Amino acid sequence: MYAVIETGGKQYRVELGSELAIERLDVAPGDTVRFERVLLIADGDDAQIGTPVVADALVTGEVLRQDRGEKIIVFKYRPKARHRAKKGHRQEQTVIRVADITFGGKSAAEAAGVEKRAETKSRQAAAAEAEKKAAADAALAEKLAADEAAREAKEKAAEKAAEKPATKAATAKASTAKAADKPATKATTTKASTAKAPAGKASTTKSTAAKSSTEAKPAAKPKSTTQSSSKSTSSKTSAKKKDA
DSSP: OEEEEEETTEEEEEETTOEEEEEOOSOOTTOEEEEOOEEEEEETTEEEEOSSSOTTEEEEEEEEEEEEEEEEEEEEEETTTTEEEEEEEEEEEEEEEEEEEEETTEEHHHHHHHHHHHHHHHHHHHHHHHHHHHHHHHHHHHHHHHHHHHHHHHHHHHHHHHHHHHHHHHHHHHHHHHHHHHHHHHHHHHHHHHHHHHHHHHHHHHHHHHHHHHHHHHHHHHHHHHHHHHHHHHHHHHHHHHHO
16 A cells, blocks of 8 residues: 655655655654645555545654755856855755555554564464474484484394304314314424435444444354364264274
């Protein structure tokens, strides 16, 4: 809803909440001003034009402050008369804020209040819904995190349970491999020692056999002498027997 008012010999288009500077009024800041000369008023597609003013239309405003407008320069010049006049001017003004526009029992302020309350209510409902959704999302995220943690714990427990038999089997295999390696090592060491020892013993045996053979040869000669002596004695005894 908007309206066109007349004040101070000027026309202004005003809406609810708009601020405007009008000609100076004898009022104090905080006072309420009523503008009864409403030339036009429109509400949506409906418009009412006054002749010259609209009946039952009223615009009220709140005085904000007394102010002065921007400075303007007034310069007067008269040719061929050597007349020059320069003056500055700042217009005294009253700044107001439109508080309400009423027409035909309708109030723009009440409608705006209803709209504002509805908007506030919808905003609060949206905020509550957003908070509810955020809480639901947080709960779902916590649940998913807990499920993920439980699943990871189960997987870790399963991995540990699977690793234990494998470790035991590996240790058993390692122990059996070590046990199998030990006899083989002993056998190889024994073979090596036996392979080394007989060679040395054989050489020593050969040397001793050679020595014994060399020593035995001179001892064999007396055996022959004794045999010959025995043969000679036996021949002598046999000869004696024959002579007898």
